[in-house]
Amino acid sequence: MVIVLNSLASTEQIEKLKQELENYGCSVWPTYGKFQTILGIVGDTGKLDRDYLLSKHYVEKVLSVQEPYKKANRTFHPENTVIRAGSETIGGNQLAIIAGPCSVESQEQIVGIAQEVKAAGAGFLRGGAFKPRSSPYSFQGMQQEGLELLKLAREATGLPIVTEIMSVKQLEDHHEDIDVIQIGARNMQNFDLLKAAGQIEKPILLKRGLSATIEELLMSAEYIMAGGNENVVLCERGIRTFETYTRNTLDLSAVLAIKRLSHLPVIVDPSHAAGLWWMVESLSKAAVAVGADGVIIEVHQDPSNAKCDGQQSIKPERFTALMQSLRAIAHIENRTL
């Protein structure tokens, strides 16, 4: 950590601050300039509170040198983490392909899609039972009934199920039934939910918030890991920018940044990023080419009559064709599907 003091800082204050920092077990190396004094600080700076330091009026800036997350940090855990869910893994050499409808609508629908995506080579089934909707007047998902149908689809295909929960209560009630528990973009900083997710053992698929920095995403992962659950998969799903042609702007550089900063697996959601079905295939290929550990894709038999997100869903036959291309690109990168 580096603390820059402004010209208001007296020798006394500098000395006092130095001592305070040393009491935290850090060692402090000052640089005296004409207009500023710079304190270089090494040691266990994790205990230092940036905000507390900034609140001193003779402190101009606090520059972080080390990342504020530990358990999620690659520095202290150089090997890639591989997460198990049912018979599948996420983060290893094999890419995780998660596919299915935005929301569960009926037994016929979800079992049918599950069979089709399995036949095409998907490793996981996605499907929403509890749906976060920006309008209180929109379809809110089939709730518990939807979850029961997902279980039937799992039984029929063997595919582990990935589904979102939106509250601590839902997590407590249903975590045993779900193979990979999704925490959505809007809940990325729902800290009570993150803490609860830290208390269970099931893999958590944590989506990046609409305007979350990469560091904030990793700090949210840290919340879960600090509670004891280290099975966290991160998901880039587009960020909010000034561009309105696409629903969000898919940030594929984030995949590279996260893989450098952290050992956790990262997957990409091209469906929610673009919000446009005809972009999904090309963006999926780009995601595999850039080095993501998998993709999560919305597939629906009849997008025009889907209960939600039809405009970003592709049909099973397109998904099947897409799998061929993904396999070929993965092969170039020495990975498998």
Place this chain on the structure above:
Amino acid sequence: MVIVLNSLASTEQIEKLKQELENYGCSVWPTYGKFQTILGIVGDTGKLDRDYLLSKHYVEKVLSVQEPYKKANRTFHPENTVIRAGSETIGGNQLAIIAGPCSVESQEQIVGIAQEVKAAGAGFLRGGAFKPRSSPYSFQGMQQEGLELLKLAREATGLPIVTEIMSVKQLEDHHEDIDVIQIGARNMQNFDLLKAAGQIEKPILLKRGLSATIEELLMSAEYIMAGGNENVVLCERGIRTFETYTRNTLDLSAVLAIKRLSHLPVIVDPSHAAGLWWMVESLSKAAVAVGADGVIIEVHQDPSNAKCDGQQSIKPERFTALMQSLRAIAHIENRTL
């Protein structure tokens, strides 16, 4: 609502869509162009699902003409809403001044600040008991004990208390003790929490999310109101942009937009917006000048030793001086403090 069809749309599809829309009780007026057909739709378009329409591949665009919120909409409720909390109001001619520390730290601290801000003319006491922090390793607030201290401060001064709750459980356990319940920026789209807030009668102070549009903020208010609680106060607290000098970019135009679109009161939080104590006074003046219904300001006796947000807190003596300026600006706008 306006639906733009692309050149793929067959006469048959257009006719079928027209009928479907009319079945929803809407009337449909088509405009036939060379490359596109435009459908103008009036009537109860609130029941139409934008996403569902977009999922049809012959639909190019769906343009909303009417706002998707009803209860929060000024069109159907032209008068300003005035909300009561204890003996105070928010949204009337008198500005609501909410002041206090980021977090409750001790009885002496919170009662002391409450007395100082009351003497300066504040109408409400703020103070955090449950703190949303981006790091799991940061101080998380005094929790229930902090709430008890807030109640003591209320007893000592008569000031209604404004404090954040972060989960459905906290809301259920504590809503009776709090005068104005804050839902923070990070929970603006925590829909389960919004639904729960709709089930109580206490005023809700709903903060705009870091990257929430004005429409999304109003839709979140609609969630609460649709549940039955119409006592919603909105709060502009800065949005996330590319500029990093300030923590967030305070969007004062949003106050004007919200007051045109909605009848709900809007206040401004200059402390969290800028994240810099020396900007708070000037931004507060601008907020009053622009026409906000109040401000929420962080005040601390000893910012350099505050447990959180010291860098954005001002001292009681500055707050007292600021009140004089705010009073004078309010007077120009024919409002009172």
Place this chain on the structure above:
Amino acid sequence: MVIVLNSLASTEQIEKLKQELENYGCSVWPTYGKFQTILGIVGDTGKLDRDYLLSKHYVEKVLSVQEPYKKANRTFHPENTVIRAGSETIGGNQLAIIAGPCSVESQEQIVGIAQEVKAAGAGFLRGGAFKPRSSPYSFQGMQQEGLELLKLAREATGLPIVTEIMSVKQLEDHHEDIDVIQIGARNMQNFDLLKAAGQIEKPILLKRGLSATIEELLMSAEYIMAGGNENVVLCERGIRTFETYTRNTLDLSAVLAIKRLSHLPVIVDPSHAAGLWWMVESLSKAAVAVGADGVIIEVHQDPSNAKCDGQQSIKPERFTALMQSLRAIAHIENRTL
């Protein structure tokens, strides 16, 4: 075009506006709702001025249905445009690979790099002679001397040269010497420069501005094309967002959007987007996978001693290896390098 009138609009005003629009050769189809009147307008709406319509206080919204660009619009020009530069093309089945240093530093440097990238399979040489720098105290490029060295490198290798000009004067003085003239992100809306570029015949490589929408980029292309020069290549080079880990956020969805909206070729600049050399290879692969018509990559023999942008340049040997991967991915998409 759709014009939404608010409740202030009188029957007289609506009639007058209708007539005015018809005088422009448009036909107007009104939809009368309870709170609003909607005018659907078809015909030659290109002559209508959105701002002029919005200035009427009884006009609530003006919704564009058709794109405001014509010459750049795929609707009126369904075939992909293929642009010739020297013996090379951009926009056809073969991908355009443009490589070279940020700036020309010496004859040895530029000729050396030109030979290396040519050997690896690049089709064009890039190199800056006139450099836009955010600080007046930074190296501003070798200017005219740099251009002479680029010509020597072209002579030595046969590679067409791609270089930026920053002003009308530079364009007039040097356009005959350059094969592809780059207009940089900061000049994307330097309208005088765009107009001047419309007066020549050389291909223009137009980079997207840091916060330019896709529509604005296409409107800037339209400026050049309206002047008579239809040889425009567009370049996605990252946009400015709240994320600061990368210099900009590469928006690969923009490639897909542009290719749907326009017939012009689109290439990707991963070097300027990320600003980090270790991301360049993976982002280049993603660009090819998503369907870009080429990439422009910074290559330098000794990045640590480059006069600019060393942190985003890769070494020739890495570039050579990258070409193998790009070739393989292009092959999957039935394209060649």
Place this chain on the structure above:
Amino acid sequence: MVIVLNSLASTEQIEKLKQELENYGCSVWPTYGKFQTILGIVGDTGKLDRDYLLSKHYVEKVLSVQEPYKKANRTFHPENTVIRAGSETIGGNQLAIIAGPCSVESQEQIVGIAQEVKAAGAGFLRGGAFKPRSSPYSFQGMQQEGLELLKLAREATGLPIVTEIMSVKQLEDHHEDIDVIQIGARNMQNFDLLKAAGQIEKPILLKRGLSATIEELLMSAEYIMAGGNENVVLCERGIRTFETYTRNTLDLSAVLAIKRLSHLPVIVDPSHAAGLWWMVESLSKAAVAVGADGVIIEVHQDPSNAKCDGQQSIKPERFTALMQSLRAIAHIENRTL
């Protein structure tokens, strides 16, 4: 400046880098940590090139401690700069009120508005002769003829004229006729134009780019000042964000930031920021309350028939009323109009 080295840095490399930095006249103070070495650097760090340092692969981060601008920097010039234009000043105790139409349309129009805004108390007349328009098909201004009409309006009222030039040629041809030369947002990093503006003595009104950081705005001012022209007025005119209700998001915190970082005057343009006439008055009041040195406001006798920007122009009678409010708010801040 602080340079953070990663674990790849060898003792030899550190020593070599240290020497190199010392050769630039800097002194280097190292801090040795377990995972990183931190170099604190003081002295004339202005000569050091951030990009050059970052290009070394053993350099992890370069953290700036000092601002990269000198002439614009308040540290070296603590007093506010007051700029003279005709008989008026910008930056002193008296606020600069600049008013007039978006573009000059006729002699009657511009002289008429000039007389009205002068009567209301404005100190400067604005009016566009050369118009930057995003569409090549939109009205481009009356060009030189418009400039002649502005001169007539100046003659008739004595008001100094503020108008935009868009190219080096226009600057050379017309700078003697203009009292305050505006460089628009889209040209904020047109470096050739900035350099040319540095060669004259007339005041330059430099507008913040749509996505320019405060530091970049100050660096563009530095370009002009480095050339010898220190008469620079900065203008906050809204930045591009995800919010689309307003054309741009007015960033009033930027006024406070700029006044702390620089001695140059800062004014606010509420018309272009919001793009909505009914927000202009309230935002102007907020600008004065926050401490801006003036405002620039679009005024038109007949906004519904204005040739451009009618939707953001207010009528003379509203402007006159607004001046009363601004005067009262200025008075509270001990300033005059």
